[in-house]
Amino acid sequence: MERDWIQVRRDLHQIPEIGYQEYKTQAYLQSMIDRLPQEHLHVEKWKTGLFVLVKGIEGNRIIGYRADIDGLPIKEETGYDFASNHEGYMHACGHDVHMTVALGALTEVVENRLKDDVLFIFQPAEEGPGGAEPMQTSDFFQHHRPDVIFALHIDPSLPVGTVATKPGILFGNTSELFIDFYGKGGHAAYPHQTSDMLMAASAFNMQLQQLVARVTDPLSEAVVTLGKMVAGTAGNIIAEYARIEGTMRTLDPKVIPLLREHIQSLLAGIEERYHCRTAVDFGASYYMVDNDSASVKRFKAAVENTSVHYQEAPISMAGEDFGYFLKNIPGFMFWLGVESPYGLHHSKLQPREEAIQVGIEAVTATLEKL
Numbered sequence: 001m002e003r004d005w006i007q008v009r010r011d012l013h014q015i016p017e018i019g020y021q022e023y024k025t026q027a028y029l030q031s032m033i034d035r036l037p038q039e040h041l042h043v044e045k046w047k048t049g050l051f052v053l054v055k056g057i058e059g060n061r062i063i064g065y066r067a068d069i070d071g072l073p074i075k076e077e078t079g080y081d082f083a084s085n086h087e088g089y090m091h092a093c094g095h096d097v098h099m100t101v102a103l104g105a106l107t108e109v110v111e112n113r114l115k116d117d118v119l120f121i122f123q124p125a126e127e128g129p130g131g132a133e134p135m136q137t138s139d140f141f142q143h144h145r146p147d148v149i150f151a152l153h154i155d156p157s158l159p160v161g162t163v164a165t166k167p168g169i170l171f172g173n174t175s176e177l178f179i180d181f182y183g184k185g186g187h188a189a190y191p192h193q194t195s196d197m198l199m200a201a202s203a204f205n206m207q208l209q210q211l212v213a214r215v216t217d218p219l220s221e222a223v224v225t226l227g228k229m230v231a232g233t234a235g236n237i238i239a240e241y242a243r244i245e246g247t248m249r250t251l252d253p254k255v256i257p258l259l260r261e262h263i264q265s266l267l268a269g270i271e272e273r274y275h276c277r278t279a280v281d282f283g284a285s286y287y288m289v290d291n292d293s294a295s296v297k298r299f300k301a302a303v304e305n306t307s308v309h310y311q312e313a314p315i316s317m318a319g320e321d322f323g324y325f326l327k328n329i330p331g332f333m334f335w336l337g338v339e340s341p342y343g344l345h346h347s348k349l350q351p352r353e354e355a356i357q358v359g360i361e362a363v364t365a366t367l368e369k370l
């Protein structure tokens with residue numbers, strides 16, 4: 001059956017919702033699945049996500065395919081006439097494309113049943129606080145645990161028609177970082193009577209970067225980014241409170257606890273120097289995406305039989321909670337080229353929509369051969 005996957009992607013693009021708020025998204029996905037012949041389908045809700053099991057002809061194995069479904073708190077600036085209807089939120093990480101490709105592959109598999117069962121996983125909260133780990137503890141997953149699993153992520157830097165991955169580590173380990181600074185505010189003209197939290201948070205930011213320069217082994221690879229800092233109320237009031245939000249990424253999972261330990265010690269110094277109290281929360285952490293070499297080999301062979309071009313990918317410090325699936329089940333993740341002048345997490349991200357059909361072709365071919 002011919003479907004307009006570009007329209008589906010545009011519909012999903014208009015309703016981005018953040019982690020565990022994906023109610024409209026779940027309802028939209030469910031409505032698309034309801035239109036398919038139901039005979040060999042079983043749909044199970046999990047929080048704001050969905051499991052969709054397609055029974056195969058023999059059903060000796062289960063192949064898992066996961067698509068993440070959440071959006072980001074970014075104000076869209078694409079100028080699309082199908083831009084986000086949710087002010088301040090955007091599918092700026094391509095999960096609208098991920099879901100559309102999954103629906104396309106699901107439709108193919110329902111219409112041309114495979115030998116194996118296929119479990120499609122529409123997973124909430126990839127951007128945080130993480131859905132992959134808790135989803136695996138559900139009864140449904142425990143009873144339909146895939147033997148092998150894979151997923152894709154769009155890549156704005158790759159041309160349309162290209163997919164890329166590698167055996168071994170593809171994405172790093174991550175840990176979020178949230179710190180509140182509590183001090184004493186006051187008049188801009190009397191700093192000696194205050195403890196300035198804007199200053200404390202700035203000092204912490206400068207010291208934090210030195211951890212990567214001087215604490216971690218240069219060969220172990222690490223990056224620490226603070227993406228948000230909030231402090232103060234007006235130009236002539238010394239800030240009594242500041243908050244920073246950030247993330248750390250490493251290739252070696254042992255480096256995350258090391259960074260956390262040094263952050264605690266830096267904060268003890270900040271408290272003493274700036275006469276303040278701090279509270280740190282390391283939020284969610286994601287395990288690295290470590291691709292199984294044999295599965296990558298089968299993926300490469302599968303796509304080489306199609307019009308899709310395969311190439312080897314470099315390691316990325318992006319984080320992906322799909323790593324938690326791969327911690328327990330062999331499989332892999334790959335990049336799908338979408339050629340956008342603006343990158344992931346950018347308000348002008350514009351994936352080329354021809355990539356959707358390429359994704360459907362690559363995923364369907366892989367489901368047949370994995």
Ligand SMILES: CC(=O)N[C@@H](CCC[C@H](N)C(=O)O)C(=O)O
Pocket residue numbers: 093126127128153174175176246247248284286317318319320321344
């Ligand atoms: C592919 C991608 O962009 N993933 C996100 C995952 C975020 C993990 C977590 N919320 C964190 O910020 O550490 C990424 O930012 O890499």
